[in-house]
Amino acid sequence: MDLQHLRNFLVVVEQGSISNAAALIGVSQPALTRQIQALQKHFDAPLFDRTRHGVVLTSIGETLAFEARRVLAAVRDAQDAVDAASGKRGG
Numbered sequence: 001m002d003l004q005h006l007r008n009f010l011v012v013v014e015q016g017s018i019s020n021a022a023a024l025i026g027v028s029q030p031a032l033t034r035q036i037q038a039l040q041k042h043f044d045a046p047l048f049d050r051t052r053h054g055v056v057l058t059s060i061g062e063t064l065a066f067e068a069r070r071v072l073a074a075v076r077d078a079q080d081a082v083d084a085a086s087g088k089r090g091g
Contacts, residue, residue: 008025
């Protein structure tokens with residue numbers, strides 16, 4: 001699992017559709033589906049339920065979405081702190 005997979009997972013969450021998310025991200029739907037499947041395998045749990053109109057989060061998916069947002073925010077904060085310490089940004 002890498003950070004991009006978490007970012008892409010969150011786009012699927014926001015779009016409610018793998019195909020819409022794939023178009024927005026600029027990757028093929030099969031590639032994005034494989035990323036979601038890899039996350040599900042990693043966590044050994046389903047993250048989405050499929051509906052006629054797209055996908056909805058399972059309770060485990062909701063937990064991952066919450067934690068993924070926290071992880072990505074922490075990574076952004078770390079980058080900002082490093083940039084500030086090295087004088088790259090006005091921090």
